[in-house]
Amino acid sequence: xxxxxxxxxxxxxxxxxxxxxxxxLQSIGIATMPAYDFAGQGAPEMRRAEWxxxxxxxxxxxxxxxxxxxxxxxxxxxxxxRRGCKVHGVKARLFRGYKVISAEAGMPVYLLIxxxxxxxxxxxxxxxxxxxxxxxxxxxxxxxxxxxGKRLVYFRRDAMVKVHSFSRAExxxxxxxxxx
Numbered sequence: 019x020x021x022x023x024x025x026x027x028x029x030x031x032x033x034x035x036x037x038x039x040x041x042x043l044q045s046i047g048i049a050t051m052p053a054y055d056f057a058g059q060g061a062p063e064m065r066r067a068e069w070x071x072x073x074x075x076x077x078x079x080x081x082x083x084x085x086x087x088x089x090x091x092x093x094x095x096x097x098x099x100r101r102g103c104k105v106h107g108v109k110a111r112l113f114r115g116y117k118v119i120s121a122e123a124g125m126p127v128y129l130l131i132x133x134x135x136x137x138x139x140x141x142x143x144x145x146x147x148x149x150x151x152x153x154x155x156x157x158x159x160x161x162x163x164x165x166x167g168k169r170l171v172y173f174r175r176d177a178m179v180k181v182h183s184f185s186r187a188e189x190x191x192x193x194x195x196x197x198x
Contacts, residue, residue, distance in 0.1 A: 034192040035091025035132045036075050039139060042182055043087065048078040054089075064119060071115035074127050086127040088116055088144070091192060094135040095175040100153050106131050106140075106178075107170035110151070116144050131178060134189045140178035147173045 023031060036054050043050050053062045054075040061072045074088035088108075095104035108129070120127040129147065131140040149171035151157070156165040 031192070032089075032091050034194075036089045038184065038188055038192055039087070039089045039130055039132055040076055042139065042184075043076065043078055048080045048085075051077040053077060063115075064122070071118050072112055073119055074116055084123075084125045086116070086119060086123070086125060087130055088112075088127060089130045089132065091132045091134065093133075093193070095133060098153070098172070101174070104175040105172045106175055107172045110169055110171045113144065113149065113171050120145055129178075130181075132184070132189075132192065134193050137184045137186060137189045138180050139182040139184065140175065141181045142173070142178040147177060149173045 033054060036052070040050050040052055052075065053073050063070045063072050074086040076087040076089065078085045078087055090106070090108060092106055095106055097103075098105045116127045116129075127144040129142050129144050132138075133140060150173075152165055152170060152172070154165050
């Protein structure tokens with residue numbers, strides 16, 4: 019089990035992953051604009067009157083096509099015994115927002131998972147991923163308040179495509195602690 023991080027440590031951990039993935043996107047010819055690189059309070063969001071929804075981490079473009087990329091840095095995939103596979107999860111509120119952004123913008127949103135234990139970069143289009151809510155015993159028995167994963171949606175790791183392998187040194191650099 020990975021060590022617990024403070025909010026600030028988790029934010030920096032994620033940003034190191036986002037920067038590594040953004041550099042890779044640029045290396046394959048995608049121009050990027052990082053939405054994660056903001057100075058405001060909270061995550062950047064798209065706004066219209068009272069409507070607000072978070073935007074994915076990176077806006078990219080190449081050859082007259084535009085894409086959004088949401089980057090998640092995970093130490094490892096977790097086993098799901100009920101489904102007999104490894105899974106990853108994303109906050110449900112954010113996942114729903116990214117689907118709205120895709121529909122409103124008319125451009126795909128790709129979820130990119132940087133998996134540090136395997137050094138793999140996994141990809142899937144948000145609108146094509148089959149997701150489900152938490153299936154832990156607390157949620158199944160009506161004791162959702164005891165569950166840490168209830169605000170997530172989960173999806174199969176094998177539903178994603180491996181698009182790149184980073185070096186062990188690159189992944190160790192993302193995993194490094196603040197104290198190092």
